Each structure stands twice: as C-alpha cells, then as structure tokens.
Amino acid sequence: MTAMHAIDVHSPRDSQLVGWLPTATPSDVEDALSAACSAQPGWAATPATDRGAAVRAAALSLRERANDLATVVETETGRPYASAREGVLAGAATLEQYAELGPVHGGRSLLGSAVDFMVPEPRGVVVALTPWNDPVAVACGLLGAALVTGNSVVHKPSERCPHTGLLLATLLQPCFPSGVLKTLVGDGEVGGALVSSPDVDVVAHVGSTATGRMIARTSTAKLLLENGGNDPLLIDDDVDPIWAAGQAALGAFTNAGQLCTSVERIYVHKTIAPAFLEALCAEARSWNTDPQPLVDTRHRSFVHDQVSAAVTAGAWALVGGEIPEGRGAYYPATVLAECSGAMRIMCEETFGPVAPVQLVSSFDEGLAEACSGDYGLAATVLTSSMEHAQRAWRALPVGTVKVNAVFGGAPGGAAQPRGASGSGFGYGPELLDEMTTTKVVHLGVPNARP
Template identity: 85%
Template sequence: MTAMHAIDVHSPLDDQLVGWLPAAREDDVTAALAAARAAWPDWAATPAAERGAAVKAAAAALRERASDLATVIETETGRPFASAREGVLAGAGTLEQYAELGPVHRGRSLLGSAVDFMVPEPRGVVVALTPWNDPIAVACGLLGAALVTGNVVVHKPSERCPHTGLLLATVLRPCFPAGVLQTLVGDGQVGSALVSSSEVDVVAHVGSTATGRAIAQASSAKLLLENGGNDPLLVDDDVDPVWAAAQAALGAFTNAGQLCTSVERIYLHKAIAKPFLEALCAQARSWNENPQPLVDIRHRSFVHSQVADAVGSGATALVGGSVPEGRGAYYPATVLANCSSAMRVMCEETFGPVAPVQLVSSFDEGLAEACSGEYGLAATVLTSSMEHAQRAWRSLPVGTVKVNAVFGGAPGGAAQPRGASGTGFGYGPELLDEMTTTKVVHLGLPNGLS
C-alpha cells in the first residue's frame, strides 16, 4: 500500500463534492485484523442466543436510522430516497432473519456402535467487501450471517459510498463487543491488503468479476464471491407482448440497471417483435420521465461505450442511446434493436439502463443463446408453456432461474452463482453453512462398553 490518500466522492445527482475521507493505511489494516483476531475467541464462545439477540438489536437500530442512511445513499449513489430506504429496511429484515436462524443452526448425528455428531463452528475472521448499488441490504446479509454464527468481521464498503459505510458502522457497532465488527474505508489497495492477509479466514465479496478474480488469486481464505452477471431474458411467442415488455423494462431499468440481477440481454421471438418493441419503447420513455443517474460519470462513460459499440455494429437505438447535457451522471433508459450475439452489450455486463434485443426464430434458438456466455448468475424466461419452462430451468447454466417474473422470490431465498459470476451461497439459511466449518465428533464408550 502507498501512503495515506483521500477518497473524494462527488454526487451523481449534480457533480457536487459530497466529501472526502482518508483511506485506511497498512497499519490500520494490520490493527483491525489483530483486534478482530483478539475478539474472536470470546465472541465465538458467546451463546448463540446472545449473538442472535445482538444481531436483532442491530436490526432495530438500523430501522431507527433508515431515513438518515437513505439520505446518504441518495447523495452518494443517486439511488432515489424512497428506493434507498427500502434497501435499508430490507437489510434490517435480513438481520432479523439471521437473528432467528442463527441460534437454531445445527449439525447432524449418526447412531451406530458409537455416536457421530457434526458441530458447526465459526470460521474466524471474515472480511466483507460490499458494493455501492445496494449497499445496506447486501452488507447486512453478509454481516448478519457472519456475526450470528460467531465470526468477527472487518467490513470495507465500496469507495463509491464510504460515508454510507461509515454511518452503517456507527449504527451497528454499539450492538457488539469491541473488535467484533469493524469498518475500514478505502479503495482497491485497502481491499487487496485485507484479502491477502494470512489473518483472514473468509473473504465475502459482492462486486465485479475482475475484482473477484483478483481476490481468488490473492487470497488463501474461504471465498464467497458474487461477481458480475449478464443475465438473459427469454421471451416466448405465446405471452402477452405488452406484459412481457413491462417485465423487460422492470428488469432492465430498475435502479438505472444497476442491480446484480438486472436484465442485461433480451432474446425475443420474432413472431411478437413488433408489439413487444413498441411497448418496450413506451416503457422506456415513461422511465425517462423521472430519470435516475448512474453512480458516477466514469460508469456512465462505460455504459455509453457499450451502446455506441452496438450502434456502430448495426444496432438501432429506438429510445435513448445518447449522453444527455447538463450536470450529473444521468443516462436515459435505452432500447436497442437489431442486436447480435457478437456485440459487447450482449456478451459483457453493462450494469446500466440498457435493454438490448436480439430476435430469434424459435424458443430453442433463444434458449441456446441464453445459455451462452461465461456468466452464471441468473436468467428469466417468460412463457405460457410448462414444457418450455421446464426445459429452460433445466438447461440454463445459472444459479437462479426465474419463470414469468424478473424479480421476486421467497423470503430468505438463497442464491449460488456459477462460472464467472462467482462461487458459494449468498443469502438464505445456506449462507450460515458457508460461514461455518464442520467438526465431526466420534463419541465412543470407554473400555469397549456397549
């Protein structure tokens, strides 16, 4: 790591300076990990019910400060206040779930001539690296599961929302003993110093594929990685095209397309192309009446480079597709027609409000296209055919397949990415398994007694 430097954050709403913060130095990283290691034995020995109570208290504290956090999120990332507050409350709900699930997390037993039982034990020091697009909800999933199972955590929020991360620490940290939950502000240098330390037992990261790959090379710890995605949407010819277009718009334009499971590429049966595209364009124009900025100008430039590449390669921008004038990092909801599989916008993660559409002649052709690529986060199929739905979820090489709804799912649902999208469970009761290691005890009787 180099000498201490400042992190400047400019609001994507109007380019104004939000503030600057000093990045953690190498000795800060060393001190935080040492404090975490020192705090771990007592926290691991704390009864599970008491750990659960602490996490539940953290959820209550988070609910009390939901509006304060939402204000900071909006200022730093551009996510509208109401949506940001929903994300904070979702994070509180996740903490509450883990507060209940943690104390009943259990192993298994086998009875033979002796008894074998398996005991879940905390792994130790967890480094959590969390993103800017849904900073509280994502962080609470990782922090809640780690803490309730007896691990200690050093959290580094994204450098794009460091004030949000520090405020979250201010809210949650008083609920836990000293050293159990710590937060360090910094960029990739700080993250690299954390993940490469031999003092770390688990690295849990949600973010880009490039960063995930770098972590995998640098760390010898247990890895939980939710990396990028290029989620397909497959639209069959037997669905209402207006309804399907509304689903596509919801998936592509929510949070300005900056969600891990945003719709990134659309394969549309040509039989319903005309009404679908007309409805999708109408949806895009409606979303553009109340635009949300991208997280910063740098990211906007990246998103526009993919759109420009597609247009230069033969795609047509039916709506949007140009950088607006004025302040802020705004980019319009964009509909691209005449796309092909070779275009960057169809084979790379865009992470912006772009709906690229490629026509297909059959469901089988669309399914084959949707199965292509290196990513394996999620996929959606819209169809009235049970047979097509069955073939889709069995064939798609992704962790989550959604049928007839781009978002949603059961409370406490899990996700397990594949391929370039990562490894390990994120969320759900299964995340408790990831945050623990299993000890097998073979319990026999002395002197051969039976």
Template identity: 85%
Template sequence: MTTMHAIDVHSPRDSQLVGWLPTATPSEVSSALSTARSAFPGWAATPAAERGAALREAAAALRERANDLATVVETETGRPFASAREGVMAGVSTLEQYAELGPVHRGRSLLGSAVDFMVPEPRGLVVALTPWNDPVAVACGLLGAALVTGNVVVHKPSERCPHTGLLLATVLRPHFPAGVLQTLVGDGEVGSALVRSPDVDLVAHVGSTATGRAIARTSSAKLLLENGGNDPLLVDDDVDPAWAASQAALGAFTNAGQLCTSVERIYLHKAIATPFLEALCARAREWNTDPQPLVDTRHREFVHEQVSSALAAGASALVGGSVPDGPGAFYPATVLADCGSAMRVMCEETFGPVAPVQLVSSFEEGLTEACTGDYGLAATVLTASMENAQRAWRELPVGTVKVNAVFGGAPGGAAQPRGASGTGFGYGPELLDEMTTTKVVHLGVPRTRS
C-alpha cells in the first residue's frame, strides 16, 4: 500500500459526481487493526445475551434509517429506491435473526468414562470486504454473525459505494463498545493491506473471483469467500414456454443482472424454442421501458465486450445488444440467440442484463452443458418431470439448485459455494459456525489424596 488518494463516485444514472472520499492511509489501516485487537478480549467476554441485545438495538436503528440508506444506495449504485430499501430491510431482518440465534449458538458434549465439551469460541479479528450490488444486506449478514459471536470487525465496503458503507457504520457503530466495529474507506490497496495482516483471524469476502483468488494467495487467515458465478438455467420441453420465459427474464434482468445468483446462461430444449424466445423477447422489451443502469460505465464496457464477442462469434441479438446514447451507465435487457458453449457470455460471468440462449436437443444434453465450467454457485432447472428434477439436483456441481423458481427459498436458508465461486457458508445459521472455532475440553475425574 502506498499513499492515500481519493475515491470519486459518479451517478450511474446521469454521470454527475456524487462525491468523493479519501482512502484510508497505511497508518489508519494499522490503527484500525490494533484498536480492534485491543477491543477483542472485552467483547469476547461479554455475555452472549448482551451481544444479542446490542445487535437487536442496531437492527432497530437501521430500521429507522432505512429510507436514508436506500437513498444513498440508489445514488451510488443506481439500484431503484424501492429495491434498495428492500435490501436494507433484508439487512434489518438478518441482524434481528442473528440477535436471536447468536445467544443460543451452542456446542456439544460427549459422555464416556469422562466428559468432553465442544465449545464454540469467537475467532478474533474479522475483516469483512463487502460488495456494491446489495451492500447493506450482505454487510449486515457478515457483520451481524461476526459480532454476535464475540468477534471484532474491520469492515471495508466496496469503493463503488463508500458513502453507503460509512452511513451504515454511523447507524450501527454506536450500539457496540469502542473499537468493536470499524469501517475503512478504500480500494484494492486498502483491502490488500487488511487481508495481508497477520493480526487478522478471518477474512470474509463477497465479490469477484479474481479478488477472492488474490486473497487466498496472500492471506494466512481463515477464508470465507462468496465469489463469482455463471449460473445456468435449464429449460425442459414439458414446461409452459411463456412461464419459463418469465422466470428467465426475472433471473437475468433483475437488478440489471447484478445479483450473485442471476441467470447467466440458458440451455433451452429446442422443442419449445420458438414460443420461449418470443416470450423472452417480449419480457425484455418490457424491462427496457424502465431500464436500470449498471453500477458504472466501466462495468458497462465489460458487459458490452462480452455481448460483442458473442455477436462476432455468431450469436444474434434479438433484443438489445448495443450501448444507448446519453449519460449514465444504462444497458438494455438483451436476449442473445444462437449461442455456443465456447462463447465468453456462456462460460464467464457477465453480471449484466443479458440472457444468452443455447439450444439443446434433450434434457440430458442441457444438463451436461449446465454441469460444465469452473463456477459452482447456483443453478435453476425448470421441468415438470420429477425424475429430471431429481437427476439435476444430484448431478449439478453447485451449492444451490433451484427447481421451478429462479429466486426464493426458506427463511434462514444457507448455501455453500463450490469451485471458483468460493468456500464456506456465507449466510444463514451456519454462518455462526464459520465465525467461531471449537475448543474441546476433556473433563476427567481427578484422583484425590487419601
């Protein structure tokens, strides 16, 4: 890490300067880590019920400031206010969940000739590196689970939404002792300085695979990584094509395709290709009547490069596929037909509002294609066949398989990515296990003096 510089944030809607913030200096990074380490013994010794109560108060404060947070998220990332507020409220719910679950997080005991206690203990100093696409919800999950189990946290939000990260810190920090929760503004240099520190016990990172791999090369801490995905959608020939197209559009275009579990590639049975593509194009045109921008023009360039590469390789843009005129970072919902397995848009993460479709002649062929690639985050299967559904969830090498719904899940659900998509549980009750380590106490019977 060299020296401090400023981060400029421009509106993805009109390209105007939102504001700028100085990045943390090397001495500020060092001070934050030292302060957190000093605060750890006291916070770890705080009764679990008191830690849960503090988190509950923080959740209540966040609820009161939900509109303020949503406004800043919209300003920095372009996510519409209503959707941004949903993300904030998801963060509130997550904090409330961990406030309840944390105090009852427990170990096990084994009874033999002696007694073994397996006791969960906090890991220590957690560095949390969080993304821009759902900045409040993701941060609340990592921060909440870490804090309620007795860890101290240094949080670096994405440089694409630093004002959001600072406002979140302003809301949450007063409910914890000094030094327990700190937030640093910074880019990759600051993040790199944090994860390289030998004082750090756990690094929790949600973001790109490239950054996750860099962290794995340089950090000696336990790693909790949720990284990129190239989630397939497999459409069988026995489902209603209009319904399937609605699911595909929802998965590919929601939040302009900027969700970790967005639909990234579609394998469509050719028997229903015509009605499916007609319906998908209609849905895409509907989305384009009220478009949402990508986070910035740099990301738009990346998305368009993948689309252009596919078109050059023989794909057809049925809807969208071009950069619109005017300010901001808008990109249309795009439907690509005639896609092939070797195209970048089918084998890399696009993270934009693009629905690339590859035709397959059978469910088996589509499943084989869906099982390819280095990523292992999630996959969706649309089928009326229980046999095909059973086969798909057993064979797909991903952490989450969704059958007949691109989004959704039970409250308190958890997932564990595979391959290039990361490692460890990133949310749900199981995240409490990730944030703790187990101490085994072997309690034998002493021999007393006669």
C-alpha cells in the first residue's frame, strides 16, 4: 500500500468538482484495525439489550439528519433527492429492525440424558466494503447486523461517495463505544489492505464481481459477497404486453439502471413482442423527459461500450443509445431490439438504463435463456400461468425469484446470491447468523462425591 493521496469527486450532473478527500494511509488502516480489535471484546460483553439500544439510537440519529445525508448522496452519486432520502430512511428502518432482532437472536438446545445448547457468539472484527448506488441503505444493513451481534466494524465506503460515508460515520459513531465503529476513506488499495489483514474475521462486500473475486483470493476471513448480477426478465405470452412493458421499464430504468437487482436482459414471447416493444419504447421516451445521470463519465463509457458492441453485432437501438451533448454523466433510457445470447450486453452486467430484448418462441426457450450465464443474483417472471411460475422459480439458478413484480418483498426479507453474484445472506434475520459463529456446550451430569 502506497502513501496517502486524494480522491476527487465530481458531480454527475454538471461535472463540477464536489470536493476532495485524502485517502487513509497504511498507518490509518493499522490504527483502525487495532482500535477495532481492542474494542471488540468489551463490546461483545455488553448486554445484548444495550447493544440493541445503541443501534436504535444510531437509527434515530440517521432519521434526524436524513435531509442532510440525502443531499450529499444526490451531490456525489446523482441519485435524485427524493430517492436518496428514501434510501436513507430505509437504512434507518434496517437499523431499527436489527435493534429489535439482535437481542432475541439465539441458538437452540437438545435435551437428553445431558443438555446440549448452541450459543451464537460474535465473530470479531468485520470489514464492510459498501457501494455507491444505494450507499446508506446497504451500509446500514451490514453495520447494523454486525454491531448488534457484538462485532466491531471497520467501514470503507465507495470512493465514489466518500463524503456520504464520512457523514454517515459522524452520525453513527457517537452511538457506540470508542473503536467499535471506524470509517476509512479510500480506494481499492485501502480496501485491499483491509481485507488482507489477519486481524479481520469477516469481510462483507457489496460491489463488483471482479472485486469480490480479488477479495476471495486475498482474504482468509469469512466472506459475505453480494456482487454483480445479470438479472433476466422472462415475459410469457399470456400477460398484457403494455403492463409488461411498464414492469420492464421500472426494472431497467429505475436509478438509471444502477441497482443490484435491475433488469439486465429481457426475454419476451414473439407473439406479444410488437406490442411490448412499442409500449417499452414509449416508456423509455417518458423516462428520458427527466433523465438521471450515471454516477460518473467513466461508468457511462462502460455502459455505452456495451450498447455500441450490441449494435455492431446486429441489435437495433429503438430508443437512446447515444451519449448526449453537454456536461454531466447522462445516458438515455435505451431500448435494444434483435438482441441475441452471444452479445456482451446479454451475458455481462451493464448497470445502466438499458433494456436489451431478445425474442423467444416459447416459454421453455425463454426459461432456458434466463437460466443461462454465470450470475445468480435475481430473476423475474411475468406470467398468468401458475404452472409456468412454479417451473420457473424451481429452475432459475438465482438467489431471489420474483413473480409478476420486478421489485418488492416482505420486510426483513433475505437474499442469498449464487455463482458469480456472491455468497452468504446479505439481508434479513439470516444476516445475524452470518455475523456470528456457534459454540456448542455439552452439560453432563456430574459424578457427585458420595
């Protein structure tokens, strides 16, 4: 790891400099890990109800400054203020959820001639590496679950939103004893130094598959990885094509396609394809009346390269597909027709406002295409057939299958990616299990002195 340098953040909306921050130095990394190691035993010994109260206080602090934090998120990432504020409040709600669940998180017992019981214990020091696309909500899930179960945490937010990460730290850290929660600003070099440390017991990472694979090569800690996705949307021939187009647009264009579970590839039955494509193009033009920028121009270039490669390979850009003039990192909602499975845009994660459409002749063909690929994050099926829905959720090799809704889910829902998309539960009560290890205690009957 080299010496400190600066991270510059430019506005995705007008390319102006938002600010710069120095990255953590090697001694900063060492000091943060040392403080976390020293503080963790005392935090683990703190009664679970008190740990829950601290996490609840952190949620309240977040709610009180939700407007300020949403403004910083918007400034750094381009996410619209209202949506950014929803993300902040979702983070606060997640902290509140873990404040309730943590104190009642327990093991189980077995009764026989003796008694065996299983006790969850904190793993130790957790390194949390969090993304820029929903920076507060994702961070709060990992931090809340780790802290309430008695772990200490070193958090490195994405270098694309370091001011967001520092403000979050300012709000949360005072709720916990010194050293229990530390935040470091840095890029991949700082993250690499953290995950390779032998003092780290858990690495929780939400981000790209390439980074997740690097972590797997260099870390000896327990890994919780939610990485890239190439989520398919399969549309049966028995649904309303206009409704299906609305679902497709919502899944592909929300937050400019920069969501972990965005729709990345669409398979539609050819009998409803003309009406579906017409409606999807109308949806895209509507989204383009109030565009949202991508996080930066570097990412925009990546998205546009995938679109251009698809067009070169024979796809048709029915809407969008061109970099607009002017400042900022804007890219239009784009509809691509005549796509095929060999195209990069159907095989790799795009993470932008692009809806690539491939026609299929049957539900079976579409399901086979949707099951293809290395990723295993999520998938959506739109169908009126219960039989098709049942077959689809059983066959799709992903952690989450959604039927007749591209987004949504019950409060406290869990997610467990597969394949190149990662491993381990990232949400829900199950995340408490990931953040703890189990000790089995066997209580035998003593042979008392006569």
